[in-house]
Amino acid sequence: MSANELEPDSRVQSSDTVHVALGARSYDIIVGVGLLSEAGKHIAPLLAVPRTILISDENVAPLYLERVAQSLSNHGVACGRIVLPAGEQSKSFAQFEDLLERILAAKVERGTTLLALGGGVIGDLVGFAASAVLRGIDFIQLPTSLLAQIDSSVGGKTGINSRHGKNLIGSFHQPRLVVADSAALDSLAPRELAAGYGEMVKYGLIDDVEFFAWLEANGQQILSGDEAARRHAIAVCCRAKARIVAEDEHESGRRALLNLGHTFAHAFEAESGYGGDLLHGEAVSIGMGLAFRLSARLGYCDPGDAARVTTHLKALGLPTQAADLPAPARRRDALIEHMSRDKKMKDGRLNLILARGIGRAFVTADVPPSDISSLLDEFLGTEAS
DSSP states (O other), rough: OOGGSOOOOTTOOOEEEEEOGGGOEEEEEESSSSGGGGGHHHHHGGGGGSEEEEEETTTTTTHHHHHHHHHHHHHTTTEEEEEEEOSSSSSSSSHHHHHHHHHHHHHOOTOEEEEEEEEEHHHHHHHHHHHHHGGGOOOOEOOOOOIIIIIITSOOOEEEEEETTEEEEEOOOSOOOOOOOOOOGGGGGGGHHHHHHHHHHHHHHHHHHHHHHHHHHHHHHHHHHHHHHHHHHHHHHHHHHHHHHHOOHHHHHHGGGGGGHHHHHHHHHHHHTSSSTTTTHHHHHHHHHHHHHHHHHTTTSSSSHHHHHHHHHHTOOOOOOOOOOOOGGOOOHHHHHHHHOTTTTTEEEEOEESSSSSSSSESSOOOOOHHHHHHHHHHHHHHHH
């Protein structure tokens, strides 16, 4: 770790605040540059007692853990530390149990607040732990990846994976605060950043065609490090998710739209073993392309819209073709089996998020399984499993 990694970020500037309106469980999302250096200022006023446990992973901790801990100390807040292995495979029963035992070993009390410093894996894992320890304690999200800043840190979905599929075990447990420091994105590898961008595109495709058009014009600036473009895009996504979560906290209706492309994506990830061969945002990119492709096949949208979606994703370096998938994720029958266990199943029927055009997504349970099989056959270039 270099000395200047522990120095406060000199680019701290005005921030945007997005409010998530959930009554007594309402909270703010703060978006800006250099916010990790002043995390203590935002966190300290919300604590029941001035004690936290800061939980991160082996990739993020060397970059930001001490910076956040120092800021907390500057505001009179004690800070324990737990560092976990990095990667999607940490969202397992074994890692969850280990985390719970380490939190309890730290003599956590009901007034203690957990801090999740990292990407979506850390946020999901720490949030689930917070919902379970002592039957529920507070936690705060400090997302450091683009995917976490625009999506997974907001809305209270927490959980771990099972051999049966992704995020099948978990809870709804809202954070007390989300602090999204866009400067943290500078430390991401280009592939990680592009994967997060896949989730960003989703917000335009769901119900904001103007945002999608803005991304077509500005997406490369986001990936190239333009701070103004990044901050604007993150705030737009957070406002969109805050609005949807406020309307439908537990995903009984409109919130399901946020799963555009995810039914396919989760099947791809499960078959890939949740390793580094396929990142979540990459799977979502392919899944969104398939959702639009299926929408066009069924006559819901113009084929030109489907082509426009895949053209943009491909232009920004995201995968869109079957050849981009790891070999295990190209087995049609296995993919269909995973999709049959999707969380959106209801009365034995799969709810899919399709689209009547860009910015016009909807939920339907009226797609026959044969149409899904046919789509996968065409996409995978095979008539067999």
